Amino acid sequence: MEKRMNYGWHLFALNLIACLIAPSDQASAPCALREYKTGLVCVCNATYCDYLDDPTPNEEYLFTVVSSTKSGLRFETTNGLFNLYKKYYILDYDQRLDGTMQASTRSVQIEVDREKRLQNITGFGGSFTGSVSYILDKLPQELQDHLYKSFYSSSGIGFNLMRTPIGGCDFDLEAWAYNELPENDTALSNFTKLDPREEKRIEQIKRLKLVSNVENLRIKAAAWSSPPWMKTNNAWTGLGRLKKEYYRTWADYHLRWLELWEDSGLPIWAISTGNEPLNGVAFMKLVKFMSLGWTPNQQAVWLSENLGPIIRTKYKDMLIFGNDDQRYTYAFWFKQMKASRSDSLDYLGGLAVHWYWDEIFKPKFIEVARKEMPDRILISSESCIGDKPWQKAAPVLGSWERGEKYARAFLQDLQNDFNGWIDWNIVLDEEGGPNYVKNFVDAPVIANMTNGIEVYKQPIFYAMGHFSKFIPEGSVRIAAERTNVNVDTVAFLRPDSSVALVIFNSGYASVDVHITDSYRGSILFLIPPKSIHTVLYK
Template sequence: MSASKGVLLLAVLLLIAAIGGRGETVPCKVKDAEQGKVCVCTADYCDYLENPTLTDDTEFALISSSKQGLRFATSHGHFGTEDTYTVQDYVEPVPEAKNKTIFSRLLDQALASAFTLESRESTITRFVTLKVNRSKTYQTMTGFGGSYTGAVSYLVDNFKQPELADHLYKSFYAEEGLGFNLMRISIGGCDFDLGAWAYAEEEDNTMLDGMDELDERDVMRVGHIKRLVEVSGIKNLRIKGAAWSAPPWMKTNNRWTGFGRLQKQYYQTWADYHLKWVKLMEDNGLPIWAISTGNEPLNGIFFMYFVKFMSMGWTPQTQAIWLNDHLGPTIRNSEFKDIILFGNDDQRYSFPHWFKMMNYTRPNSVDYLDGLSLHWYWDEIFGSSLIDETTEYAPDKLLIVSESCIGDKPWQRSAPVLGSWERAEKYTRAFLENIKHGFHAWIDWNIILDEEGGPNYVDNTVDAPVIANTTTNEEFYKQPMFYAMGHFSKLVPEGSIRVDAVPSNVNLDCVAFLRPDKKIAAVLFNSGRADTNITVVDSERGQFTVNVPAKSIHTLLYS
């Protein structure tokens, strides 16, 4: 085929794509931002991707995102083909000229694409072989999710159009969105609220009067989450709760923060508080899947000079006593006896010492825990060997990363960086590392924040996968981090089993899963500055080769 005919055919295909297409798939509305590209959502427009379908056992689908600007671009091919498939990177659109026809504009785009393809042929290409062995299996995945804090509730409540909130909910939890199935919410308040708060704040309210009715702040949040469930179509939202602090009157310092622990005389009261909260949520239409023993217990012991937000200190010894003698029996002897109990909810550096000391204080107290909960904030300093030691000490526990965001470190910008691909890569590396070390689930921090990284009542601002435009309250921006998480969550449903996936060299990082429908989903990460030819070799299906652009993330799906 001549070059001119090829360009003409490409223009025709672009025209067809512009006129028709699957109803659920809506492309990203690209906007140039501070450090890259974001996707803009308004009340009447937001990007979605219908999950790809396969027509036969030889077909594969590849969803691609890149630093240059691809966002969930989908391509298809077949195993057994000798030719190399190519994922074409994002091409900047040609500025529209006045009085040009639709066809001429599409032809200009096709010509630009053709020249881009030629220029890519002259760049360096690296090569890697990925061997997928579906017979060698590891952990079963529970899912992925985000957190619905008071800050999220405040921002959503200020949207000018309810349709914008619906787009936010669907973007994360609908099948055509990221397909999330997990959510974390605070029991009472957290730092991402307009102020510190808890249930039963009245002094000496040991009977916990008033906990049969929602606090006004939870009235709004619960209403939002129920709307999220309705519009996203999610069938089984799994909600995990965690308390940042007891009411001050229960604590040794009578304050929301600082060096303060739970007074021993209120150990049972605090256990009853958790049970009452679970029942309160259930009665208001939000069944709770799991609770933890408390958010970041070391904040109120060692880090009180740095942590200004709600916190309550525990040592592993005191938490073992509370769990073994109070919380554990209270939950297990209640109507909510099957609720999942997570321990720690703190940083990697506390693993596995925390659980060893708990068992030393109260033998077998860790048996009350169904899972171990981790925050990712110091993972780059404290290695994954601590996770391996923990799983060896406490096998068969559900491992979950329950909080992650960027901007918490002194050397990081403590605010959103719109369009940052580097932050998306940080997420991708962390997901890959933790999943390869046995984690079953991941819950990110706030699903949306404002342009400053809040609201946060102590200005503990950070970044988020979606940023609201609070100048207009009529649009929000999907960050590259949003799509990075989606490459894991979208095609890896609950019940997927991790299988062996070994690249031949460092040019590729990856993880693969056998889904409940027996299809394989694999996340492929090319962090290098060169295009990479990936030859995928499956133990049952055969092989094919695909060329992917530099700085790109992909999700591969095949039977």
């Protein structure tokens, strides 16, 4: 399956650097490329992984372009001058080798307007599931640290958000919850300490914080299912809802979990009202993993009378996210909740959306809820590829096409007032698991569990990084109008008053890019086909 690339002397030099320079000696380090039949990955092992220090130029007359391409660039940096009317070429490897440049057949003008300001950014992140914890525990500590830093350090892709399950989820070795026994135990007498699996997860997250120096890590949690005895069908999955006599118990369960995590030294930023509530109501024949069904009316009652008041007794500032399900639910979910319990929405500080059917259901479904609750934080809280019948339900090593899907989705969400994005598992094995119901999918990093000594950063990782690394918490979206629909873009004013502009060329032709900023002037350069770029300037 694997074959080595033949890019000439420059790739040989790059790989030589990868072997000789330890990451502890420098933060910036180039990608160690490897080619598979399906594309290019960056290889990390215990002694080497690629990083990039903040490339934002210090001088006002300079700009920096960070580029990733299908042909092999990964966070390649190029510097240029404002108002110098020549092209600064962003080249792929083949063009570098023969010294030629493919003539552009398209052009785009992008006007950046700093005065028109839109939504604030809460951040970006990934999920730390039981499967992630299991994989990390099998890898050398040095390689674990590389993964932590690759995602959460400033020289990685700068994540600051994290999602984790309350108890078990589908990405685990088995279905599980706290207090499975004794049954009918409303006092939760067997839920007095954390499960060893979660103690391990907490230990790993603390290590992540230590080695990555992540600032303000915000952890969001969600429960997939209660213990079966609380449910109408007494099973992990299928048509099963919470029995009314356990509404209070299920709220107490959440509070107990929050207290135990806080006592362990990892306070939680936010919880949701549950993961994909329609799975246990409308899709019980399709979903094989643990789930808890809710209708919006039932969830409104539970939130209004139980979860909301109980959480607020101790955690007055904790965010509660509503829905945590697909876009199409937004057209009716919150309206029905409000109709059932008018005060239920008052407990919600955020709205969480899963991306799995976004190519079919457009942002207008979100707008319905957004109009009623314009002040809530809106984030995409779960995303991965491989879940559809027409997609390969496994990692595709080096798939640029899957990276492009992420780029399109990030752009669409950010252009429609989303405040952040949390991806699904940060790392999975070669199968796309482990997963106890074989619900395999892709991930931004794939661990080689056969040799146990290396991991592969996918194009998905870099596609996300073009946003998360350069658009930190506290950034504000500003207007960026373009003249070519084949080139997409979004712009942000960052907390340090610098600008980050992401440009995505999904076409098969090079494009002349002309950026104008009323504060700084003009930038001209050419971008290659199938490429993502982040432009940075003061």
